[in-house]
Amino acid sequence: MRPLTIDRLNPAIRNVEYAVRGELAIKAEAHREKLKEPDHGLPFDKVISSNIGNPQQRGLDQPPITFVRQVAALMEWPALAELAPNVFPEDVVARARELLHEAGSIGAYSHSMGVPFIRKNVAKFIERRDGFPSDPNHIFLTTGASSGVSLLLSMLLTGPKSGILIPIPQYPLYTATIAAFHGNGLPYFLDESAEWATSPNDIAHAVAKADKDGIEAKALVVINPGNPTGGVLDRNTMEHIVRLCEEHSLVLLADEVYQENLHRRETHPFISFKKVVRELNSPVPLISFHSISKGVMGECGRRGGYFEVTNVSDPVTAEMYKMVSVGLCPPLSGQIAVDCMVRPPVEGEPSYPLWKKETEATHAALAARTKLMAQRLGALPGASCVDSPGALYLYPRLELPQKAVEAARAAGKEPDAFYALQLLDETGICVVPGSGFGQKEGEAHYRLTCLCPGVDEYVGALENFHLGFMKRYGGL
Numbered sequence: 001m002r003p004l005t006i007d008r009l010n011p012a013i014r015n016v017e018y019a020v021r022g023e024l025a026i027k028a029e030a031h032r033e034k035l036k037e038p039d040h041g042l043p044f045d046k047v048i049s050s051n052i053g054n055p056q057q058r059g060l061d062q063p064p065i066t067f068v069r070q071v072a073a074l075m076e077w078p079a080l081a082e083l084a085p086n087v088f089p090e091d092v093v094a095r096a097r098e099l100l101h102e103a104g105s106i107g108a109y110s111h112s113m114g115v116p117f118i119r120k121n122v123a124k125f126i127e128r129r130d131g132f133p134s135d136p137n138h139i140f141l142t143t144g145a146s147s148g149v150s151l152l153l154s155m156l157l158t159g160p161k162s163g164i165l166i167p168i169p170q171y172p173l174y175t176a177t178i179a180a181f182h183g184n185g186l187p188y189f190l191d192e193s194a195e196w197a198t199s200p201n202d203i204a205h206a207v208a209k210a211d212k213d214g215i216e217a218k219a220l221v222v223i224n225p226g227n228p229t230g231g232v233l234d235r236n237t238m239e240h241i242v243r244l245c246e247e248h249s250l251v252l253l254a255d256e257v258y259q260e261n262l263h264r265r266e267t268h269p270f271i272s273f274k275k276v277v278r279e280l281n282s283p284v285p286l287i288s289f290h291s292i293s294k295g296v297m298g299e300c301g302r303r304g305g306y307f308e309v310t311n312v313s314d315p316v317t318a319e320m321y322k323m324v325s326v327g328l329c330p331p332l333s334g335q336i337a338v339d340c341m342v343r344p345p346v347e348g349e350p351s352y353p354l355w356k357k358e359t360e361a362t363h364a365a366l367a368a369r370t371k372l373m374a375q376r377l378g379a380l381p382g383a384s385c386v387d388s389p390g391a392l393y394l395y396p397r398l399e400l401p402q403k404a405v406e407a408a409r410a411a412g413k414e415p416d417a418f419y420a421l422q423l424l425d426e427t428g429i430c431v432v433p434g435s436g437f438g439q440k441e442g443e444a445h446y447r448l449t450c451l452c453p454g455v456d457e458y459v460g461a462l463e464n465f466h467l468g469f470m471k472r473y474g475g476l
């Protein structure tokens with residue numbers, strides 16, 4: 001028998017790269033294990049995972065929203081409502097009873113697009129948000145936004161002559177999934193000097209380049225608010241993007257998982273692409289993604305999300321339905337949390353005051369940390385940092401000394417990965433180097449989350465490391 005070796009696998013799989021869980025994350029895990037030994041010899045006593053937007057992860061410890069967990073508890077074990085009669089507020093008990101009636105046991109498969117009742121609630125949420133009708137039959141509940149993105153990319157890509165326009169820097173789900181489906185990532189660059197703005201002109205150039213290279217651009221990915229940049233699109237840019245999609249027959253894939261993570265709502269509000277497409281009366285096919293993993297819920301592990309299809313014909317929607325049916329259904333625990341996200345307690349209900357207090361506290365903590373970190377990290381010699389108006393990240397830029405660049409090359413590493421590895425080894429702080437998200441030739445960045453409590457101590461460690469690194473390589 002021939003052994004199963006890598007060269008017998010689908011070659012596309014070997015081209016997949018996923019930096020968020022790459023070399024640094026693996027090393028961070030090894031350090032975490034080592035710290036359990038009494039004489040670990042590491043110069044820190046904890047590993048801080050700033051590499052991934054996973055708010056409830058140990059060490060980041062964003063508190064879950066009580067309302068969500070209470071509804072989830074009663075869905076898991078409905079008898080609890082009677083066994084602990086004074087524990088659950090009456091609106092939670094009523095909500096769980098209603099969901100139980102509509103969805104049945106969470107141990108059963110649901111409709112493959114998700115529980116119809118929950119899809120209706122998602123549609124109502126979208127209508128309230130945008131002021132335009134939404135059809136529950138155009139809503140697919142998903143296993144996190146990732147599974148929806150993956151489905152759409154698998155359906156749109158038609159082989160090595162097809163491509164998807166992606167922002168650079170981008171969240172590596174896109175490059176990884178495009179590679180897995182034998183497609184081409186067609187990069188367009190975001191403008192760091194203008195708060196990581198998206199330029200429709202750059203997108204048009206990327207389409208023209210693809211055309212010249214004999215690659216058909218099938219769809220345009222826009223991440224708003226951005227990851228890793230935190231940039232928030234303005235209305236004018238969004239209109240240009242929609243017109244551009246019309247001109248080039250592009251499907252618009254709007255990744256809007258950070259729509260609730262806004263740190264300066266007055267100047268940088270979130271506007272959905274659904275609203276813009278409807279207001280412009282545009283025929284552009286639009287798929288909009290949302291998730292329970294971000295916002296202030298941060299329920300990453302439950303795996304819930306949805307996408308809405310707009311201007312997509314019934315036969316194409318039917319093909320999507322067929323494909324999601326192959327996977328049976330998204331997890332019920334995720335679907336329940338989607339319901340809580342789109343139908344939070346309202347004023348007058350018993351759960352409202354606590355829900356309000358908890359959500360406001362998390363929003364405020366994120367905004368304050370983002371501001372403080374951007375100021376201090378951007379003020380370091382050889383560094384600059386856009387103060388993100390949205391999402392959960394900062395993406396500081398590094399001007400590394402020539403000696404560091406040479407040392408990195410000698411070690412076979414990208415300069416920012418070289419910096420990030422030393423940061424991890426010296427401080428236990430795990431970030432993702434910019435090379436994992438894509439950047440212009442010669443640039444260096446790193447992405448870190450703004451989820452870490454104890455921000456003073458944390459930023460202090462980053463500052464000390466940076467100054468030491470710059471001195472070591474002749475940059476100071």
Ligand SMILES: Cc1ncc(COP(=O)(O)O)c(C=O)c1O
Pocket residue numbers: 053143144145146147171173223227255257290291292293300304305
């Ligand atoms: C831009 C973006 N899209 C999608 C996802 C996937 O989220 P999930 O699958 O947990 O909903 C993430 C996760 O970090 C993200 O940053």
